Amino acid sequence: MASANFRKTYFGSLGLQVVQAKPSLETALQGDILDIERLNKLCLWVRIPHAYRPLVWKVLLGTISLAKEVWPFVDAQREEQFQDLKQCVAVLSRPSSAIRPDDNLTASTMVYMLLIQLDTRSPHHLSQAFTPTSLPSLSHLHALANMMLEVCDTSESDAYWLFESFVLKYNVSLPGYGPAVDAERERIMTEMGALQNLLKAQNAPLLNHILSFGKGLDAYCYSWFRTYFANVLPPQSLEGIWDIFIGGAPGIFPYLGLSLLLACKRKIEAVRSATELVYLFTNVERVVDMDAVANTAIDLWERPVLEGMNKDLRKALGYNF
Structure with missing residues (x-):
């Protein structure tokens, strides 16, 4: 596979003698102090094995220290909290819910845990306000929490703390946090502008058809970017995309949006109203192969890097363009 050849050469530039993800990660995770730059680069150019992903993400999101000697103490404190x-x-x-302390962790419970953790009110006032009906829509948080539950399928504590780190690091909007809402909207509109430019370059007629119903792309795709596509792709398809994102390349998401739109091109062309288009995009997982969409997005994202190389180097790496 061409992209595998590129990754092999990239590994060589990092001084790694193997291209398999597992040996490369084991090398990167050795030592008393971890090299975060090395882990970032591995996330960008290798799909992290599922068993290693929680640890790698915890390091890159700042959930745990780079110094291994403090891990046991931090883990014990985090488990208690x-x-x-x-x-x-x-x-x-x-009595509004039947949630019990010994129940399995759910996405909803994780969201409420986070809201309690970040709330500065007294327990009395918090208890008066803490009802599901009193809270605004939290669907974007539920999608992110569910993603972490799937990634950390052997540790509920890891799932929660990764969720907390992700939300805080990337300024995910929370009830009562106005600045985060503004920052989130600015991010999403920037990414959607990039998506529109990509689609215009790849398939201008398709973009024109979408826009012909009098609404911008944000009317259809906003929630995709708000949840980092966790409400669209299943976790097993999205994990590799999030590897790249957490590794330091948020630019992967416009390419993921592009891949989704191109994958359902014929369905979009058959749509005759904005309402139909909203319905299609809300149920897009039913009409496309999400694994193929994720793989195509990664290939599309890598291509500009390859195009920066001269023809001889691309040919040496096994590419034919």
């Missing part, structure tokens, strides 16, 4: 937060949700949700 995790159990306390889970207990708080069980207490504050009564």
